[in-house]
Amino acid sequence: MSSFTQVLLEEGVEVELPAKLSDVIAMLDEDVPSFDCQGYGYRVAPAKGQIGSHWDLIIRSVNPARSDMAFAPVGRLEVEKLDHDMVLFRIPPLFEQQSEDVANFDTDGRLFGSFVYQVLNSFQRRQLIDLPGPLPAF
Numbered sequence: 001m002s003s004f005t006q007v008l009l010e011e012g013v014e015v016e017l018p019a020k021l022s023d024v025i026a027m028l029d030e031d032v033p034s035f036d037c038q039g040y041g042y043r044v045a046p047a048k049g050q051i052g053s054h055w056d057l058i059i060r061s062v063n064p065a066r067s068d069m070a071f072a073p074v075g076r077l078e079v080e081k082l083d084h085d086m087v088l089f090r091i092p093p094l095f096e097q098q099s100e101d102v103a104n105f106d107t108d109g110r111l112f113g114s115f116v117y118q119v120l121n122s123f124q125r126r127q128l129i130d131l132p133g134p135l136p137a138f
Contacts, residue, residue, distance in 0.1 A: 005113040012093035013116060017128045021052065021081040024089065028057075028079075031122045037114035037138065039063070043071060054080045061111050075112040077119075089123075091116055114138055 017024055028044050035042045041062040049055035056078050060071040075097050078090040094109075117135035124131045 005109065005117075008116060009091075009097075009109050009113055010094045012096070013089075013091040013120070015089045015120070015123065015129055016082065017087045017089055017123065018085060019087055019128060020085060021055075021079060021087050024079050024087045025055065027122070027126065028119070032115075032119070035115060035118040037061075037111050037118075039065065040111060042074075042115055044077075047076065052081065054078065059112065059115055074115065110138065 019027075032042050032044050041064060043060045043062055045058045045060060047056045047058045057076060058073055059075045059077060061074050062071060076092065078088075078092065080088045080090070082088050097112075114137060117137060120129065120131065121134050121137070123129045124134065
């Protein structure tokens with residue numbers, strides 16, 4: 001993992017998106033299944049939330065080579081409605097992400113780092129954020 005990725009995961013990410021909460025959730029449902037890293041895919045699953053206001057979501061890696069798809073947690077994210085047309089997208093700092101399951105599976109953070117880059121690139125393609133260029137996929 002690059003030092004930039006390490007700092008990004010250690011510090012976390014917060015981005016305000018000019019969109020409705022339901023649109024951000026729909027975008028994640030649509031885009032995340034197409035993300036991949038080293039032969040793994042991703043799925044987003046709700047952990048807890050308050051309908052129409054806030055969602056805490058678990059990011060799981062998927063191994064399509066296994067018949068059971070082997071869902072393993074790699075991290076989490078939060079989406080929160082700020083007002084009618086603004087959503088806070090948050091990847092909590094690494095110290096808030098720590099769990100034994102994540103530490104045992106994604107030991108160097110490569111899968112979760114790749115997910116973060118891909119979701120930010122997706123926001124840029126949809127013109128929800130402005131980055132100087134696409135973030136690297138690995």
